Structure formats: C-alpha cells, structure tokens
Amino acid sequence: MSNEDNENQDSNEQAQTEEKEQEEKASKKSKFTFKCTRCDACCLERGPIPITMWDLELWARNGVIANFLPYLEVYTRPNGTVDLLLKPMPSEKKEETEKSPEEALKQTPLEDLLNEKCPLYNKEQEECLVYENRPLSCRTYPLDYDGTHFSIVDVDCPGIGQEGMTKEDLKEMRDTAKQMNFELTRIRIALPVLNQIISRNVMMDLMRQNMEAMSKMSDEDRQKLEDIFKSAQGDQ
Known part of the structure; x- marks a missing residue:
C-alpha cells in the first residue's frame, strides 16, 4: 500500500471518529431528563x-x-x-x-x-x-x-x-x-356524540315537564297563558 493510500485511510478513519464523537455529543446534549422540583x-x-x-x-x-x-x-x-x-x-x-x-x-x-x-x-x-x-x-x-x-x-x-x-x-x-x-x-x-345525546335528552325532559305542567293547569290559567303568548306575538 502506498503512502498516499495510507494517508487517505488515516484521513477517513479520523473523519469517522470525529463524526462519531459529534453524534455522541449531540445525543448527550439532546437527552431528555426530568425530575419534578415541586415548584408548583x-x-x-x-x-x-x-x-x-x-x-x-x-x-x-x-x-x-x-x-x-x-x-x-x-x-x-x-x-x-x-x-x-x-x-x-x-x-x-x-x-x-x-x-x-x-x-x-x-x-x-x-x-x-x-x-x-x-x-x-x-x-x-x-x-x-x-x-x-x-x-x-x-x-x-x-x-x-x-x-x-x-x-x-x-x-x-x-x-x-x-x-x-x-x-x-x-x-x-x-x-x-x-x-x-x-x-x-x-x-x-x-364528546360530540355524547353532547348531542345529552342535549336531546335534556330537551325531551323539558318538553315532558312543560306538558305535565300544562296538564295540571286550570282552564282559567291556561287561557291567561294563551293571552300572554298572543300579546307577546302582537308586540313583535
């Protein structure tokens, strides 16, 4: 092997060594370490x-x-x-x-x-x-x-x-x-599915409560409520 070949081989080995050292340094530098200090x-x-x-x-x-x-x-x-x-x-x-x-x-x-x-x-x-x-x-x-x-x-x-x-x-x-x-x-x-189900159930429950309340109202109270609705519509 000629002197030139030896020099090229030595140069390549040195470059590889330096590259490996740089990779190790980068790996060490980027290593994630953590321990909670309870700083709150x-x-x-x-x-x-x-x-x-x-x-x-x-x-x-x-x-x-x-x-x-x-x-x-x-x-x-x-x-x-x-x-x-x-x-x-x-x-x-x-x-x-x-x-x-x-x-x-x-x-x-x-x-x-x-x-x-x-x-x-x-x-x-x-x-x-x-x-x-x-x-x-x-x-x-x-x-x-x-x-x-x-x-x-x-x-x-x-x-x-x-x-x-x-x-x-x-x-x-x-x-x-x-x-x-x-x-x-x-x-x-x-969540979106659950939210829709819950919202629907809440609305159904409110409607049921309203219907129950209406069924218990007297004819006089029901007429008063209808008059209020008509008055509100007339003001719009």
Missing part, C-alpha cells in the same frame, strides 16, 4: 387542563368524580375540536368577591383563564388536593406526544434537565404521554 408553577399558571376518558373512569372507580364536576366544561375550539376541560379558577376581583366559584367560572371566558391556577390546587398549603387522582395530563407534563413526535410544552419548567431520571422513569413518562394522546383522541371522538 404548572399548578399555579397552567390554565385549562384537558380531561380524558381515562380520567373520568379513574374518578368514577374511586368515587371522587363529584370533586371535579363543578370545574368541568365542554369547550369547542375554533377548529371544531371538542374538548372536556378542567377549568381554572379566575383571579379574585372586586366585582366577583360576592359570587360563588360556580358563578365566576360560568361568567369568565376560557381565553381569560390561560394563566390561572388549577381549582384543585391549595396555594396556601402548596399541595394538590387530588394528587392520587390527578388527570393524565398532569402525570405526563411537560412532555407531550402528538402521535408521531415527543415535544416539551413548557421549556421553562425547572424540572427539565434535572438529574436522577432513570431509563425506567423515561420509558414510563413516554408511555404516559402516548397514552395521553390516545385517550385525548378517544374523548374527542366521543
């Missing part, structure tokens, strides 16, 4: 939390669904997607001090609650009131999976980069993120 930032400023069928089934099994019901809301996004959300508590305002949490929730647009705290987080005691039954979304935060790729939904989360995550921990977190994606898809398929 995600509980205080998370905003609306998506709820899945998995969550509803868990709460039903454990008999705690009543704790969540006051804060659940069906929300239709601009793209037509229907989500079930755990709606945050609005910040206290002077004009809302005498209103109940339920009234405040109903009157506050979802868009105004994007940075508000979870309604089931106790700020004074710095603890989640339903930790053992926390939603699936909280269990995988800040890791997200869109069906193809993993991503970080909160790059400022203090837990990112913390040491102590084992391979088993990483696998569990990724599996949970995948499960979240699956369960979110499942409830988005079911």
